[in-house]
Amino acid sequence: MLASVRSATLLGIDGHSVDVETHLSQGLPAFNVVGLPDAGVRESRDRVRAALLSSGLPWPLKRITVNLAPGSVPKAGSGLDLAVALGILIVEGALPVDCLERTAVFAELGLDGSLRSCDGVLALGWAARRRGARRLIVAPCDAVEASLLPDVEILTAPDLDSVVRCLRAERPWDDIPPAPTAEVQRTHTVDMGHIRGHHLAIQCAMLSAAGGHHLLLSGPPGIGKSMIAQSIESIMPPLDDDGALELTRIYSAAGLAPESGVVRRRPFRRPHHTLTTVALLGGGSARLRPGEVTLAHRGTLFLDELGEFRPQSLDALRQPLEEGVVRIARSRVAAVFPASFALVACTNPCPCGLGPPRCTCTEDKRERYRRRLSEPLLDRFDMTLALTPPTSSATPATASEDAAQRVAQASERARKRLAGTPWHRNNDVPGHQIAEVLPLPDPVADVLDQARHMGRLSERGATRCARLTWTIADLDGRGQPNVADAHLARELREMSL
Amino acid sequence: MRTQLDLTSALGISVPRCGPCGHHAAIHTHQSNPTTCSYQRSECLLDAALVMKAHSHAPARMAEHCRDGCCWQQRASASHTDLSRARRDVATLFSRRNTSIWLSDAPEFPLRSPAQDVPDVVLAEGQAQIDWNRPRVAIVGTRSASPHGLLDAAELGALMAEAGVIVLSGLALGIDAAAHRGTIKAGGIPVGVVGTGLDQVYPRRHGELHRQVHRSGALLSQFWYGVGPRAYHFPIRNRLLAVLADVVIVVEATAAGGTHSTVDHALGAGRPVMAIPGSRRNPAAVGCNRLIADGAIPLLEPDDVLTQLGMVVPEPMGSGEVTDSTDSADRDDELLGALAGEPATIEQLAQLLGLDFQQVTQRVGAAIDAGVVLKDRGFVWPS
Structure with a gap:
């Protein structure tokens, strides 16, 4: 007696298709799971047995062997529970043999037989769909997320007993609520309208949000650096459907799926400076988990007090900042996670914190403080800005609502221009494609070329300036950048600490 | 004693x-x-x-x-x-090491006029043959110098080099290094008086400068080889620096800093002290202003040093025209006026000039190209 049920397991943020084969044989009653299960999968034996018994379904007093094929891939997580249970019911004859034709199954079981959510349903469904599955059975709370998959029928029921009756066609499958298409209500804490003065910093924050540019704010303590950086959360441009799909997949795989089932907002991540390099980049030995850089994909990664982070963590950021992906390799598994984020960081200018012209630190002290941040990392910031206390007559900035609208328009303009390319924001375009995808008008390009010839901009600097020039024009609502935009981009880039 | x-x-x-x-x-x-x-x-x-x-x-x-x-x-x-x-x-x-050793009571010790507290023994190294009969100035100042101070020190060093004056300084960060670099660049004679053994480089990042001074001038020390930097060495070093100089120039000094020990030794040895006045908002100028209030000679123009040394001031080569005519096309007087000698951020400049950020950066970019302003630590400084 043999049955095979399709399911999948997570590897990083990608699913990997798994066939759950169940075999019943004569002998002393036993229940074994083979095929590189981790502790979580091995525990499914107890859950499955309890769930079947409490749902009033028969439990065979025979020798049960469950094999998770292919045997070479390590299996993790609890999403295989339902597949194991249904496999046992099929070999026992409680369900028709062909009832799971072209169907994949992902759900955890409770002891009472209820279906529970499992991590990464979207990624799992994707893998199953690639292997030819056209129907997915998932827990009710995963149904909205799974419904983002195209060309796949999503089936759900509250518990194991209902699933069995649905498969026997004794009851209909449950309805699935529609996936939220619009952004949920913003719940940001800082509104830009609360910030007085700092108009250039606010403009830089908007440029960062609109184009994905990296921004470094430096200034004395208590001046509002963090507030400006946090206000970026309130002006993020809306996320398109592709982005929602990609982010939902990442967040679901990380076990951070929102209650609504779908990520509809660009992420704003602000980890504390004690985080480890693995937490920042992703990794882990048993199951690769996405790190903060991946969780900030298509959004903003805000590092407050940049100098307090571990130097090796910060230097590890250099590759993802350049490539937009992070490559994680461990002894048994390797993965490539998307990591195209805008880095926003704050720091004090020197140990005394005052900065010019009031600073009294010696050059040596300043140099030592600055050396906590490696030059190659600093070189990757598109905008570096020194902040001074605003004057008493400084006016408040535009409210977040208006700023968000401008950012959204700028982002839309860039998206239209980049339509048909794999990139979404100006800062995503790789250096060798700039000339084709983001060509600057001649007089504007001359400004940057001149700076390069004078040795004031490196090759990378000129590339970064070109991208920033476009975003400045986008934010101003102009179709083409002008010379002044290039000057501003160059100046923001050159303002080193 | x-x-x-x-x-x-x-x-x-x-x-x-x-x-x-x-x-x-x-x-x-x-x-x-x-x-x-x-x-x-x-x-x-x-x-x-x-x-x-x-x-x-x-x-x-x-x-x-x-x-x-x-x-x-x-x-x-x-x-x-x-x-x-x-x-x-x-x-x-x-x-x-090609070291020469000077005894304080021997004729080769280049002491112009007798002074107290002259070190007993001084070691000297250097590849250049130095005529110690030339006039000598010490250019000293704070390690936490402003870009203005660094420029002043370098310019003074270069001017002294052109006038054939030996420039003594301490090979420290900030003003000292700028003075040495200015002197070397103009082909002058730099003399580094160090607070460590002559085989030690302190601060470490001045290795290249150390070599350059050794190549085109001399290095002096009253410490034996292998002696590392100690806090109490530097006041001792300052004493040697002060007594060897004919004039001591303080470019920038904070309210309390090592520069004051050099000044005290110079006054004790009867050497004139000159100081460059600065803005009261500049913490690196406070010490100089106080020195002037206490009677130091204000150094208003670089040539004042030559006057003090009793050297003939070179005929001003149409001085008025040089500063005015050639630069006038590139000079952005409005921008310089807004800066008023102080550093400012782009944001502050935009407010002062009533322009938007794009326009301001364009003006600043042009002014940097023309060399009338410079950028440092995120601020625009008039140069």
């Missing part, structure tokens, strides 16, 4: 055959009639070096030790053969 006598007595003790008085006499005899003296001058120099070496970890107390008669001989209990070997080692070291 008679340092010459202290040293001689130290030398006396250091040679087992004679007592201090005998050697005091021997050196004087040697100076008056070298041929009749058994104690060779070369031996005298080597012994001075040995005394210096013995006290390398407490140079300030060298004279004191000598006076107390508990000198290195007792500590090392040197026999006559030990002494010969020690002399030979030092001689080898000096010939390998």
Whole structure:
């Protein structure tokens, strides 16, 4: 007696298709799971047995062997529970043999037989769909997320007993609520309208949000650096459907799926400076988990007090900042996670914190403080800005609502221009494609070329300036950048600490 | 305190055959009639070096030790053969490093006028032949200098180089380094007076500057080889720096800093002190302003130094035209006016000029290209 049920397991943020084969044989009653299960999968034996018994379904007093094929891939997580249970019911004859034709199954079981959510349903469904599955059975709370998959029928029921009756066609499958298409209500804490003065910093924050540019704010303590950086959360441009799909997949795989089932907002991540390099980049030995850089994909990664982070963590950021992906390799598994984020960081200018012209630190002290941040990392910031206390007559900035609208328009303009390319924001375009995808008008390009010839901009600097020039024009609502935009981009880039 | 006598007595003790008085006499005899003296001058120099070496970890107390008669001989209990070997080692070291040794009472010590607290022994290294009869200025200042201060120091260094004046400084960060660099760039004679042994580089990142000064000028130290930087070395170093100079120029100084010790030594030795005045908002100018209030000579134009040195001021080559006409096309007076001699951010400039950020950066970019402003630490500074 043999049955095979399709399911999948997570590897990083990608699913990997798994066939759950169940075999019943004569002998002393036993229940074994083979095929590189981790502790979580091995525990499914107890859950499955309890769930079947409490749902009033028969439990065979025979020798049960469950094999998770292919045997070479390590299996993790609890999403295989339902597949194991249904496999046992099929070999026992409680369900028709062909009832799971072209169907994949992902759900955890409770002891009472209820279906529970499992991590990464979207990624799992994707893998199953690639292997030819056209129907997915998932827990009710995963149904909205799974419904983002195209060309796949999503089936759900509250518990194991209902699933069995649905498969026997004794009851209909449950309805699935529609996936939220619009952004949920913003719940940001800082509104830009609360910030007085700092108009250039606010403009830089908007440029960062609109184009994905990296921004470094430096200034004395208590001046509002963090507030400006946090206000970026309130002006993020809306996320398109592709982005929602990609982010939902990442967040679901990380076990951070929102209650609504779908990520509809660009992420704003602000980890504390004690985080480890693995937490920042992703990794882990048993199951690769996405790190903060991946969780900030298509959004903003805000590092407050940049100098307090571990130097090796910060230097590890250099590759993802350049490539937009992070490559994680461990002894048994390797993965490539998307990591195209805008880095926003704050720091004090020197140990005394005052900065010019009031600073009294010696050059040596300043140099030592600055050396906590490696030059190659600093070189990757598109905008570096020194902040001074605003004057008493400084006016408040535009409210977040208006700023968000401008950012959204700028982002839309860039998206239209980049339509048909794999990139979404100006800062995503790789250096060798700039000339084709983001060509600057001649007089504007001359400004940057001149700076390069004078040795004031490196090759990378000129590339970064070109991208920033476009975003400045986008934010101003102009179709083409002008010379002044290039000057501003160059100046923001050159303002080193 | 008679340092010459202290040293001689130290030398006396250091040679087992004679007592201090005998050697005091021997050196004087040697100076008056070298041929009749058994104690060779070369031996005298080597012994001075040995005394210096013995006290390398407490140079300030060298004279004191000598006076107390508990000198290195007792500590090392040197026999006559030990002494010969020690002399030979030092001689080898000096010939390998091409070091010259100056005794404070000897004629080769380039002291223009007598001063108190002149160090007993000074080691000098350098590849250039220096005519110590030239006028000498010390350019000193704070390590936490503003970009203005660094520019001033470099310009002064270059001006002194052109006028053939020897520029002494301390090879420290900030003003010192800028002065040395300005001098070297203009082909002048830089002299670095350091607070460590001559084989040590402090601060470490000045390795290249150290080499350049060695190549085109000289390095002086009153510390034995291998002696590292200690906080109390630098006031001692400043004393040597001050007495060697004809004029001491303070470019920038904070309210309380090492520069003041140089100034005190200079005043004690009767050397004139000049200071460049600055804005009261600049913490690196506060010390200078206070010095001027206390009677230092204000240095308003670089040429003032030459006047102070009694050198003929070079005929101004149409000075009025040079600054006005050639630059006028590139000078952005409105921008400079808005800066008013102070650093400002782009944001502040935009507010002062009533322009948007794009326009301001364009103006600043042009002004930087024209060299009338410069950028440092995120601020725009008038240059």
